[in-house]
Amino acid sequence: MILQNGSKVWIQDKDLAWIGAEVIDSSSNRIVNLVTVSGKKVVASREDVLPRDVDEDEHGGVEDMIRLTYLNEPGVLYNLRRRYELNDIYTYTGSILIAVNPFTKIPHLYDTHMMEQYKGAPLGELSPHVFAVADASYRAMMNEGKSQSILVSGESGAGKTETTKLIMQYLTYVGGRASGDDRTVEQQVLEVSYS
Numbered sequence: 001m002i003l004q005n006g007s008k009v010w011i012q013d014k015d016l017a018w019i020g021a022e023v024i025d026s027s028s029n030r031i032v033n034l035v036t037v038s039g040k041k042v043v044a045s046r047e048d049v050l051p052r053d054v055d056e057d058e059h060g061g062v063e064d065m066i067r068l069t070y071l072n073e074p075g076v077l078y079n080l081r082r083r084y085e086l087n088d089i090y091t092y093t094g095s096i097l098i099a100v101n102p103f104t105k106i107p108h109l110y111d112t113h114m115m116e117q118y119k120g121a122p123l124g125e126l127s128p129h130v131f132a133v134a135d136a137s138y139r140a141m142m143n144e145g146k147s148q149s150i151l152v153s154g155e156s157g158a159g160k161t162e163t164t165k166l167i168m169q170y171l172t173y174v175g176g177r178a179s180g181d182d183r184t185v186e187q188q189v190l191e192v193s194y195s
């Protein structure tokens with residue numbers, strides 16, 4: 001990584017994990033002098049600093065992290081945090097959806113109006129949302145006539161069960177009643193047990 005005076009970087013921080021900084025002296029081959037965003041002057045080994053996007057001050061973060069110039073750990077965490085602070089709990093990295101558990105109900109995020117909006121909308125056209133992924137999967141199933149899979153992964157308490165329920169809720173909404181089955185999709189979904 002080429003470092004020069006004024007380069008924006010990330011350095012590790014014992015309290016915050018990562019903190020933004022700017023290079024103020026890059027004359028040494030081994031170390032760089034930096035000033036952190038909180039105004040503290042620090043010295044770091046060149047190999048310990050990671051590049052930071054120059055447009056990182058963009059309000060609200062990016063909806064798709066493919067747009068980040070540097071897809072490194074601090075850049076990803078910082079982007080997710082900024083979105084989370086605005087209650088934007090969903091973020092794409094390409095066609096992968098990242099959900100940050102809000103641990104609280106976010107009004108209107110999952111109501112009928114929201115489901116209606118995502119119905120038939122191409123992935124990426126609207127803000128990142130679990131309904132967009134469910135809709136893409138549903139469309140692919142209908143168009144290709146093949147079963148589809150959605151992988152919901154995360155650590156314990158991350159929100160996998162809630163996310164799965166939301167996917168089922170959306171599929172119930174768009175799916176209606178299966179032919180030859182007297183039960184509504186909603187009834188069938190309610191019979192699904194979550195592990």
Ligand SMILES: Nc1ncnc2c1ncn2[C@@H]1O[C@H](COP(=O)(O)OP(=O)(O)OP(=O)(O)O)[C@@H](O)[C@H]1O
Nearest residue numbers: 101102103104105155156157158159160161162163
């Ligand atoms: N999208 C969401 N909106 C609001 N609250 C949520 C959301 N997702 C998760 N939660 C909250 O987080 C709690 C834990 O989520 P959940 O049970 O889905 O996690 P999990 O990944 O299935 O956990 P485990 O692997 O331990 O079973 C939920 O009971 C709920 O309170």
